[in-house]
Amino acid sequence: MKRLTGACIAFALLSALAPYVALLPGEAWGSAIIALHFALLAASVVATVGYTPTPKATRWVLGAAAVAYCAAALSPPFTSNDVYRYLWDGHSVLSGVDPWKTRPLASSITDWPAPPDNRGIASLYPPGAMAVFALAALAGPSLGLWVWKLIVLGAALAVVFLVSQQLRGTAQARWLPLVALCPLLVIEAGVGAHLDVLSALSLVLALRALRRGAFVTAGVFLGTGGLLKLLPLAALLPVAAAFGLRAGSRAALGALATLAGGYALALGFGLAPLGSLAQFMGQWRFGTPVALVDRLAGAGPALLTSAVLFTALCAWSFVRARRAGAEAGLAFALAAPLVASPVAFPWYLAPLAATTATGPTALSLTWVALAPLTYEVVGTYQRSGEFTPALWPLWVSFAALAVAALVDLLGPLRKLEAPNP
Numbered sequence: 001m002k003r004l005t006g007a008c009i010a011f012a013l014l015s016a017l018a019p020y021v022a023l024l025p026g027e028a029w030g031s032a033i034i035a036l037h038f039a040l041l042a043a044s045v046v047a048t049v050g051y052t053p054t055p056k057a058t059r060w061v062l063g064a065a066a067v068a069y070c071a072a073a074l075s076p077p078f079t080s081n082d083v084y085r086y087l088w089d090g091h092s093v094l095s096g097v098d099p100w101k102t103r104p105l106a107s108s109i110t111d112w113p114a115p116p117d118n119r120g121i122a123s124l125y126p127p128g129a130m131a132v133f134a135l136a137a138l139a140g141p142s143l144g145l146w147v148w149k150l151i152v153l154g155a156a157l158a159v160v161f162l163v164s165q166q167l168r169g170t171a172q173a174r175w176l177p178l179v180a181l182c183p184l185l186v187i188e189a190g191v192g193a194h195l196d197v198l199s200a201l202s203l204v205l206a207l208r209a210l211r212r213g214a215f216v217t218a219g220v221f222l223g224t225g226g227l228l229k230l231l232p233l234a235a236l237l238p239v240a241a242a243f244g245l246r247a248g249s250r251a252a253l254g255a256l257a258t259l260a261g262g263y264a265l266a267l268g269f270g271l272a273p274l275g276s277l278a279q280f281m282g283q284w285r286f287g288t289p290v291a292l293v294d295r296l297a298g299a300g301p302a303l304l305t306s307a308v309l310f311t312a313l314c315a316w317s318f319v320r321a322r323r324a325g326a327e328a329g330l331a332f333a334l335a336a337p338l339v340a341s342p343v344a345f346p347w348y349l350a351p352l353a354a355t356t357a358t359g360p361t362a363l364s365l366t367w368v369a370l371a372p373l374t375y376e377v378v379g380t381y382q383r384s385g386e387f388t389p390a391l392w393p394l395w396v397s398f399a400a401l402a403v404a405a406l407v408d409l410l411g412p413l414r415k416l417e418a419p420n421p
Contacts (some may be wrong), residue, residue, distance in 0.1 A: 003032045014068075037049050072186050079375060091134075099275075196231075199351055289309060363405055
């Protein structure tokens with residue numbers, strides 16, 4: 001118990017350093033946030049090793065998580081400028097300007113500060129995200145940022161609470177610190193205040209519904225996640241594999257109906273919600289094996305790599321879900337579009353991180369642990385104004401991921417999986 005309490009206290013105190021990291025010179029932000037992440041990771045590992053699912057131990061873990069998230073949320077969002085784009089897009093909607101058609105550079109809006117970067121690109125966020133952005137933007141330029149941070153903070157704490165409830169009384173209960181004290185989630189929710197935390201919440205809610213056999217409701221939550229960020233929709237594959245075609249069809253119907261309703265509503269207001277996603281995917285190369293192959297060998301080999309990895313992970317997800325349940329295949333389903341994409345910033349992994357306790361795999365744990373290495377580029381960007389990421393974080397991350405995939409293939413972690421319901 002002493003090991004656990006010490007680790008929980010250390011995790012909370014380290015998280016409270018995030019606002020002070022923001023006070024460092026900009027060129028030091030990349031290395032400082034990486035160092036903070038790995039210090040938090042060490043505390044999290046110690047807490048996980050020392051945790052047993054007793055009421056007292058659980059209170060320590062949940063209390064440390066609450067303090068850590070709240071302390072980190074006091075930091076300005078120095079790891080990226082996404083929050084400012086969220087609020088700009090939300091204010092555009094409120095002002096009657098279509099953010100999916102209008103670039104900030106060409107916008108007529110003068111009563112709101114333009115986002116610091118990517119001003120020449122129209123928005124790419126789905127309609128549900130735009131609605132939440134608009135809600136935060138109602139508070140105005142001064143308070144909108146903190147309203148948004150409160151929304152994301154509430155979603156992060158809800159994820160921790162729901163996961164703790166979901167794990168109670170199960171074989172996976174001892175893995176609660178993997179989510180509650182996850183450094184990636186603390187940094188992406190507390191510091192970066194990224195939208196992906198809300199999509200992680202929708203995924204956790206869907207898993208909760210699945211455990212009750214409420215497949216349509218689970219689909220609605222996945223569709224809601226798709227209206228925020230597309231990644232939660234990948235969960236439909238292991239759901240169909242684990243529960244059968246009929247249950248999978250009900251979940252898919254709930255998801256598609258929710259998606260269709262959200263996009264129809266946006267189109268009904270005269271908006272064009274497809275935005276610049278295709279342009280974004282065509283221009284950016286960052287944080288994935290495909291990005292590494294593209295930089296080393298060009299677009300052709302990168303496209304082939306993307307197809308092979310996506311197909312392999314989808315097949316792996318299907319097989320694991322059929323054998324051991326939806327949660328056993330979920331990590332591979334979520335990893336498939338992330339690994340096969342040309343771009344995956346660390347915050348894209350928030351839904352994956354939120355599932356590491358209910359269906360732990362070497363692949364998901366390794367990527368969640370190492371993805372923040374790519375924050376190396378933050379210091380370079382602050383120093384030169386150019387987005388020029390180094391290759392070494394990709395080499396380190398994906399060498400480790402290859403080993404992790406081999407571990408999963410050989411099966412030592414399968415004993416951690418939930419039995420097929």
